[in-house]
Amino acid sequence: MNITVGVLALQGAFAEHIYLLIQATKHLPQGLTWHFVEVRTPDQLAECDALILPGGESTTMSLVAARSGMLEPLRQFVKVHRRPTWGTCAGLILLAESANRTKKGGQDLIGGLDVRVNRNHFGRQTESFTADLDLPFLSGSSASKTEVDTRTKSFRSVFIRAPIVERILPHQPGAQDSESRISDTVVAPSRPPAAEDAAAQKAVAAQVEVMARLPGRATGLETGQTAREAGEEGDIVAVRQGNVFGTSFHPELTGDERIHVWWLKRVGEMVSDRRGAV
């Protein structure tokens, strides 16, 4: 089976994702043929079974997408056809149904994840950092000869002027109207899933799952305690809802392909399901 995975290449660190996707294929089961392509036009997007929205400047990506006729095709891809999509950092912002601290006049969102994202949550570049995160979803992944201790090893995560998921929103038909009434908050327009598409209908009914949290920084730094010991849950830095996955950090900057392996396996399953259903 051939699967084509696109990386949105309007601006940002798209080449890094393609590099790690290629690395990741070494750890995937045989029998699937993967193609990785840069996506700048609606025609290129139409070729894709799955898509990554990379890190970069979300304001730039959103403006360039609008001027390149990509915003609506992207919303169709993510929200109407509900194809597997992963956004990192700026990509997470674009995939949120609601975002704040955007530029004056707001910015266009694609949507797909029922969350509110707080842009530049930690502040400016001097507040950027790396952190070793425990990612429970990685240790759950079966297959591969990778030993258990490498699978469970913490993930060195790079946060650059990073956003976080500030709030998980109740899913509702239509746009997040209550969010749009909050000042300085922008929401994505509603694009209902295709009625005849069973996979899309199933994906849209999914709840938001919290996939990773960042242990409370100040507490951790002072006492060396973990967040749980300190009674803090920590900021939400990775979420999934149906077909859409988002991380506020940059796995593409680490040389560690484990999240790419995990995600490509999910893509393989989702694409197989979909093709089986046809």
Added chain:
Amino acid sequence: MAGDIPATNGHGPASNGNGQSTNTFEVKAGLARMMKGGVIMDVVNAEQARIAEEAGACAVMALERVPADIRAQGGVARMSDPKMIKEIMETVTIPVMAKARIGHFVECQILEALGVDYIDESEVLTPADHLHHVEKHPFSVPFVCGCRNLGEALRRISEGAAMIRTKGEAGTGDVVEAVRHMRTVSGEIAKASQMSDMELRVMAKDIGAPFDLLKETAKLGRLPVVNFAAGGVATPADAALMMQLGCDGVFVGSGIFKSGDAAKRAKAIVQAVTHFRDAKVLAEVSTDLGEAMVGLNVEKMPEDQKMAKRGW
């Protein structure tokens, strides 16, 4: 440049005991990676910064006078007034860069205290040290520096620059020097990538670059950090030219706000950098842009007026 920089996990000090660390080289070079495929625009006030942000700039460079005016007015060009830099930082949500004079580490300390996202140790300002560049590793803010050739690029990276730009000749609107510097760097890297370790040692000595960095560069087939074009880019075609020559993105200085319709030209250059191989898009965005900046012909310029020569 031939390829892309592979993701790394080895730069900078290891994370501390509880797993979090700031200001590593990885974090500094990481922001430059996030700006790839984008346009960084010179702006002299908050209003211009908003125009740049709306046009889709991936960052702005805050400075008091664009290079064309520094050229025209002469005098000593210094770091900008912090008041102006702060206003710009408060106005836009994209990264804000600011320039310090070559070797002027106190201007850099001030910019760091202001919290700018990147410092440009720039030959466009009047150099403050005739021999030394700033030691950039100790700063928490990342630095971008200019280069005309591979040796200069690697010396800057060795001092701690997390991003490089080819110099070009700022404030001229003439792209010839940007092309010359980019082709020089690419040519030297191509040569180095064919060399044995012994030959690389000789080359390292000849170009005044640290051997280890030269070897890494030769192996990668490109500079080990993000490299933008700068100096003389005035049109969407200029920007796409630099991208097709292998740059990771483009700085535009005087080219935007010294032209007839700044907002339109800025948007056009942003589109050109994304779609740099698509001549149809380039034709479309190049259409009816109004007047480009007047421009100075670099070939007719006296040697002592060239800014690119500053830096050692």
